[in-house]
Every structure is written in C-alpha cells, then in structure tokens.
Amino acid sequence: MKDCRQVKTELVAYLSQELTEGEGVEVEKHLQGCLACQRELEEWKKVFHLVSEVKEEAQTVANSIDWSAEASRIVDNTWKPIQKQPEKKRSWSFPGWRWQPLAAGLSLGLFLGAILTYLLITTGQVRFSSRQPDSNINLPQGFVEKVDLELARKQTIGYLETSEYLLSELLSNRKPEDFSSLLTSEKLREVLTEKKYLNDHLEDLRLRKAKNICDQIEMLFLELLQLSPQMSEIELEKIRQLVEEKQLILKINLVKKELQRGEV
Amino acid sequence: MEQKQVKLEEKEIASLVERIKQGDREAFMRLVEGYQQKVFVVTYSLVRNREDALDLVQETFLRLYEKINSFRPGENFQGWLMQIARNLSIDFLRRQMVRKKESLDELDLDREVMAGAQSDPARFNPGQMLQKAVHLLPPRQKDVFILHHYEELKYEEIARRLKISVGTVKSLHFKAMQRLKEILAPQLGGNQ
Numbered sequence: 001m002k003d004c005r006q007v008k009t010e011l012v013a014y015l016s017q018e019l020t021e022g023e024g025v026e027v028e029k030h031l032q033g034c035l036a037c038q039r040e041l042e043e044w045k046k047v048f049h050l051v052s053e054v055k056e057e058a059q060t061v062a063n064s065i066d067w068s069a070e071a072s073r074i075v076d077n078t079w080k081p082i083q084k085q086p087e088k089k090r091s092w093s094f095p096g097w098r099w100q101p102l103a104a105g106l107s108l109g110l111f112l113g114a115i116l117t118y119l120l121i122t123t124g125q126v127r128f129s130s131r132q133p134d135s136n137i138n139l140p141q142g143f144v145e146k147v148d149l150e151l152a153r154k155q156t157i158g159y160l161e162t163s164e165y166l167l168s169e170l171l172s173n174r175k176p177e178d179f180s181s182l183l184t185s186e187k188l189r190e191v192l193t194e195k196k197y198l199n200d201h202l203e204d205l206r207l208r209k210a211k212n213i214c215d216q217i218e219m220l221f222l223e224l225l226q227l228s229p230q231m232s233e234i235e236l237e238k239i240r241q242l243v244e245e246k247q248l249i250l251k252i253n254l255v256k257k258e259l260q261r262g263e264v
Numbered sequence: 265m266e267q268k269q270v271k272l273e274e275k276e277i278a279s280l281v282e283r284i285k286q287g288d289r290e291a292f293m294r295l296v297e298g299y300q301q302k303v304f305v306v307t308y309s310l311v312r313n314r315e316d317a318l319d320l321v322q323e324t325f326l327r328l329y330e331k332i333n334s335f336r337p338g339e340n341f342q343g344w345l346m347q348i349a350r351n352l353s354i355d356f357l358r359r360q361m362v363r364k365k366e367s368l369d370e371l372d373l374d375r376e377v378m379a380g381a382q383s384d385p386a387r388f389n390p391g392q393m394l395q396k397a398v399h400l401l402p403p404r405q406k407d408v409f410i411l412h413h414y415e416e417l418k419y420e421e422i423a424r425r426l427k428i429s430v431g432t433v434k435s436l437h438f439k440a441m442q443r444l445k446e447i448l449a450p451q452l453g454g455n456q
Contacts, residue, residue: 044441058305058309074321075292
C-alpha cells in the first residue's frame with residue numbers, strides 16, 4: 001500500500017485521470033483512511049477548479065463569436081500577403097541578378113587578361129619555351145647538361161696540361177733569359193684567355209676542385225705576365241718557391257687524373 | 265449564435281495544405297474554419313482578453329501560411345498550429361508585461377498575491393493571477409500545463425509532441441501545478 005508521500009505526488013495525475021486503474025484504486029484506498037491526504041486532495045481540487053474556470057471562460061467567450069464572419073476576416077487579411085508571394089518566388093527563381101556585378105567584373109578581368117597575354121606573346125616579351133627561336137633541336141635538359149659537363153671537363157684537362165707544361169718549364173730553367181719560347185708573354189696571354197673561357201664552366205659545383213687549382217694557376221700566370229719582360233732572378237726564385245710550396249704540379253696531376261676518370 | 269466547428273480528418277488536412285501551397289483560397293478558408301476556435305481557446309486562456317485573443321488567432325493563421333511550405337506530410341498539423349498560437353501568445357504576454365511595467369519576477373508576484381489577498385480579497389482576481397503565474401512557469405512546465413489544460417491533451421500525446429517520456433510529462437505537470445498552488449494558496453484559502 002502506498003504511503004502519504006507517494007500518494008501526494010500522485011494526486012495531480014489522479015485528478016487529471018492519468019493514473020492506471022490499479023494506481024487509481026490504490027490512491028483511493030489510501031485516501032479513505034488518511035485525513036491529511038484528503039485535505040491535500042481538496043486543495044488540489046481548488047487549483048484544478050480555478051484552471052477549469054479560465055478554460056470555461058475561454059469557451060464561453062468563444063461561443064459568443066461569429067466564427068463564420070471571423071473566418072472570412074482572417075482569410076481576407078491573410079490572403080493579401082499570399083497574393084504577393086508569386087513575385088517573391090519569381091525573384092528567387094532568378095537569383096542571377098544578385099551576382100551580375102561580380103560576373104561583370106570577372107568577365108572584364110578575363111577579357112583584359114587575354115588581351116594583355118596576346119600582346120606580350122606577339123611582341124616577343126614572353127616565351128613559353130626555353131628553346132632558342134632559331135633552334136630546331138629540342139633535346140632533353142639532362143642530356144644537354146651532361147654534354148656541357150663533359151665538354152668542360154675536357155677543356156679543363158687541356159688547360160691543366162698546358163699549365164703543367166709551362167710550370168715545368170718555369171721550374172726547370174734557372175735564369176729568366178733561359179726560358180724557352182714556350183713561356184713567352186704571348187703564350188701566357190693565350191692560357192689566361194683560355195681560363196677566362198673556362199670560368200663559366202668552372203662555376204659548376206662538380207668542378208669546384210678543378211676551379212680552385214685553375215684559379216691559383218691563373219694568379220701565378222698573371223704575376224708572371226707582369227714580371228716576365230724584366231724579371232729578376234730573385235723574383236723568379238720566389239715564384240718557383242711558391243709553385244713548389246703549393247705543390248701546384250702535384251695538385252694539377254691529381255685533379256687531372258680525377259677529371260680523366262670522370263670522378264668530378 | 266450558430267457555431268460552425270468543422271471536423272477535419274488527417275488525409276483532408278494534408279490535401280488542404282497541398283492546395284494552399286498551390287494558392288487555393290478556399291482550402292485556406294476551410295482550414296481556418298476547422299481550427300480557429302481551438303486556437304482561440306488557447307490564446308484566450310493565456311491572454312484573457314477577447315480582442316487580443318482574436319488578433320492572436322489572426323496572427324497564428326498568417327504565420328501558418330507564411331510557413332506552409334516548410335510543413336511536410338505526416339507531421340502533426342494541429343500540434344504545429346497550436347505551437348505557433350502558444351508561442352505568439354507567450355510573446356504577446358511578455359511584451360504586454362514589459363509595456364505595463366508589471367512584475368516579471370516570481371518573488372514580486374508572490375508579494376502581489378499576498379498583498380491582494382490580505383488587503384481586499386473581493387478585488388483579487390484569481391484568474392488574472394493564474395494567468396501571470398502560468399506565464400512565469402519554466403518553459404517546459406508551461407508547455408505541459410497549456411497542452412494538458414487548455415489543449416486537453418493526455419500525457420501520452422504530450423510526450424509525443426514534446427518528444428519526452430510520459431514519466432517526465434507527469435513530473436513536469438506536478439511541478440507546474442505545485443507552483444501554481446503555492447502562488448494561489450492565499451486566495452484559495454489553502455495551507456501553503
């Protein structure tokens with residue numbers, strides 16, 4: 001059997017007729033023997049009665065209204081906005097006008113861009129290929145680089161051989177006047193010109209070691225060129241010492257061998 | 265006065281809604297005739313003024329038409345319509361209370377009730393006080409109260425409408441009624 005606490009929480013549902021038959025019977029049994037819960041039930045009935053009065057008042061007022069006339073009034077007042085609806089729908093069915101400024105801007109941009117591109121191409125300021133205009137051969141980039149490197153290597157070997165020969169000449173003759181015709185100013189200029197031609201190729205990182213020794217030789221030959229007409233024996237000796245100290249011939253041979261083996 | 269309360273079946277409602285979407289004025293008229301009194305009872309119970317309640321009925325059907333395209337077949341039409349009416353009425357009351365600078369505070373309402381009951385019980389209007397007290401209920405308690413007492417729905421139907429369990433409906437209803445009982449006790453001569 002339910003106690004007072006349980007029954008009190010069910011009195012609202014009981015008066016609302018929302019309890020099952022069994023639950024309702026249990027509440028009624030408890031109420032028969034409990035004065036406190038009976039008083040509680042009476043208080044709840046007053047609240048329910050007040051709520052019902054408000055509802056009944058609403059129903060009474062509703063019964064005094066001419067609903068046929070009211071329905072016409074409601075429809076008349078409501079239907080006006082409905083008539084405007086198709087206009088609204090038409091505006092939504094063609095939303096493109098909202099984007100017209102953007103579309104116009106984009107079209108203009110594309111048009112101007114196309115004209116500018118055309119002008120740049122026709123005036124030759126822009127080329128879409130790295131190929132020279134007079135060349136009919138289009139070789140793969142890797143192949144061209146390989147050929148360039150091979151060419152540079154052979155030219156460097158040639159330069160080093162010439163330099164080695166000249167330096168040997170320098171070391172073998174004791175006096176400036178004993179120099180053979182090989183170590184003339186003209187010959188030095190030739191070698192220096194060859195070096196200038198080589199400089200571009202020597203920028204390749206793979207020829208860095210060769211570049212280093214070539215640069216040292218170049219400096220030495222420039223010095224010799226300046227001194228050669230009236231070179232004193234002391235000056236010549238200094239240059240010889242420099243060549244020996246720096247072991248230029250040995251270095252030339254080593255780099256030359258590396259180049260010949262293709263190790264660069 | 266002759267009262268014309270049209271009874272509409274679910275299939276007919278779906279058909280009427282489709283016709284209204286096509287711009288059929290007669291279909292809209294039939295729907296208004298079928299539901300205007302039910303809507304009025306709810307709006308009047310909440311605002312307790314004939315003209316205001318009628319204006320709210322008008323506003324409800326206007327909103328209904330504006331949103332008719334979002335209504336899908338199979339949905340509970342009456343629940344949808346009554347929810348519009350309920351929300352409009354609650355908004356109206358809120359605006360009215362702010363305009364009249366009436367108390368929106370529960371403690372002030374309690375003081376008002378006590379003062380009215382003690383000073384001049386004859387002038388004290390329990391219906392008006394009930395209206396205010398209902399308005400100050402928490403939203404879910406208020407919904408359950410209105411659905412059960414003014415729209416006369418059973419707990420099971422309320423549970424379906426609000427997508428909550430029957431037990432929760434029972435609990436919310438009890439709490440709502442307890443709060444109203446506390447507020448109205450002085451006038452009703454209770455012990456609270």
